[in-house]
Each structure stands twice: as structure tokens, then as C-alpha cells.
Amino acid sequence: MTAVLVTRPRAEAAETAAALRSLGHHPVLAPLLEIRPLPGPALDLAGVQALAVTSVNGVRALAGRTGRRDLPLFAVGGRTAREAATAGFRTIHTADGDARGLAALLAGTLDPAAGAVLHLGGREQAADLGLLLAPAGLPVRRVIGYAAEAVPALPAEADTALRRGGVVAALFFSPRSARLFVSLAQAAGLGDSCRTVTACCLSPAVADAATALPWRSVRTAQRPDQTALLALLPPAAGT
Secondary structure: EEEEEEEEHHHHHHHHHHHHHOOEEEEEOOOOOOEEEEOOOOOOOOOEEEEEOOHHHHHHHHHEEEEEEEEOOOEEHHHHHHHHHHOOOOOOEEOOOOOOHHHHHHHHOOOHOEEEEEEEEEEEOOOHHHHEEEEEEEOOEEEEEEEEEEEEOOOHHHHHHHOOOOOEEEEOOOOHHHHHHHHHHOOOOOOHHHHHHHEOOOOOHHHHHHOOOOOOEEEEEEOOOOHHHOOOOOOOOOO
């Protein structure tokens, strides 16, 4: 089996690990961000015409802050939409996997005069949905529902696998996780260990964040979803 680093938070990494095993790869979990829900009061949905979520963690935080499931929910991609369906939201619109696509879907679907969009997301955000929707005149209420906190060092299993030269690829789903990996790998003296590793990145922005290390190559998915990302992997050993 070929070893592949999975740098997603642990809950999401489990799904990716299962997909890797089905392709004949050996997943090495290396979560770089730890998700911590942030407490808060029940959401005030007065004047809100729709909900927007940009991650499965946003869905989980949203579901914990309101019992309403009747408002239309706009999800950044398929994985987030499936999480919303599991949480009981009834009307779900799905974008193509990134914040710009989500903004375009919202702008093309909603009437600015009908009310605000409530976006429940993390303390750190890769893209400002309010800024993206400003040209369409759609008001956005941003609520912070969770924090994604950086780990202080590369997980031990990932460190060991890189030092032994057993890793063929690393999967990066966000610019922040890619930047963090670069920083932690450099601090651990693992730059040379990346020379035989292919960095597989979900988007051009993620690829830009990863390029500071001397990778064997940096590849970018054709679409911002897991299926396209996994298509970048080299063939598994023995296949």
C-alpha cells in the first residue's frame, strides 16, 4: 500500500481515509486543526430569509443553535449538504465546492429585498461571504460558531512516516492547513522528506499556500471536491 497523509480535522478525515482504503492506499491521519464548538445563545432568525454554511462544522454548530429546519439552507458543497440533510434541514441548495460558487448560487437564487442571509462559520474564514455578496446587494449576518485551532506540531504518525520515506502524497483541503503544514514541517526539519511526496491540493489558493516546501510536485484538483482531489493521486502500489 502507498501511504497518503490526510491533513483534515479528525471527523472529516475519517471519510477521506475510507475513500483512500477503497482505492488501495494507506491513509496516515495528520489532522492539523482541532475543531472546538463555541457556545452561544439561540440564533435570532428574525429578518433572515436563508442560511449559508461553508463546512460540515458550520452545519453542526448551526443545528445546535436553532431548532428551525424550515429556512432554505445553502451549502458550499456535497459533503456539507449531506450533513445538513442528516441534521434535518429540509430545503437544501448545493454549490460546487467553494465560497465563490456558494456566493454565486445565493446571488442567483435570492431576492435582496426578502431579508438577510445568515452565515454560520468558523472564527477563521478562508473567504468573506459578505464581501462576495456585496455586489448583489444581499445582506449577510456572520455568526461565529466554532474555532479551528492549530496543532502545535505534526502528529507523531505523520512525522514518522515522512522521516521513513513512506509517504507518496499529502492531501490539502484549505489554504490554512497547507500553510500550517509548511510551517510545522519546516520546524521539524522535514523539508527534504517532502522531495518524494506529491502535494494534492483542492484549489489554486491551496496550492499557492503549499509551494514553500520542495515537493516532488504540486497538483491542483480540477474541481473543489474530494473526488477530484483523490483523482490526483498516483496509482496505489500493486494496482
